[in-house]
Amino acid sequence: MGMIRINNLRVHTFNGVLPEERRNGQQLALDIAIKYPIETKVRHDDVHETINYAEVRAITDEFVTTHSYKLIESLANHLLTALLDHFPTVETINVKIRKYSVPMPGIFDDVEIEVEGAPHAK
Template sequence: MGMIRINNLRFHTFNGVLPEERRNGQQLALDIAIDYPIETRVRHDDVHETINYAEVRQVADDFISSHSYKLIESLANHLLETLLAAFPTVNGITLKIRKYSVPMPGIFDDVEIEVEGAPHAD
């Protein structure tokens, strides 16, 4: 089955548990993988037969810029619900969110949260 991937979208956000995280903000990165049957739905080289990447990015941008959470797990769950509602023709979406400035000891690149879901059947 086909997959559409938008990798490493970057956002400056004000998510976090600590007051300085919410005050100063930090960078988050997103990977959005969309399960979409490209092989059967894209037949005429027409953007209306597929998922518009710019619209996916805009939905993510609008959501992230207007919401703030203490936990990136909450951000991931609510953004996933928003994307699934906005694009009901997909088979499913996997969303990864990476946080780079995590206030914990040790040497590491980032912390990553991954969630996945499918649109609800009506």
């Protein structure tokens, strides 16, 4: 089974629990992995036979920059649903969201949320 991946897509959003996060915004990074039967579906070198990753990026960017949640878990779940609704021919979609500016003590690079799902009707 083929995989289409967009790695480390950076977006500026206004998500977070604290009022400062929602007011000032912050950068999030997303990885999107789409399981799709490339081996059997892409036969004619035609973008219409595959999942157009430019379209995946555009939908993701539009969704993430126009929706605001307190939790990146909620953002991940709702984005996953939007992508699955838009691309019903995929096997599964996996979304990872990394948040770098996390207001908690400690030394760490980021906090990451990961969700995965499949379309309801095939």
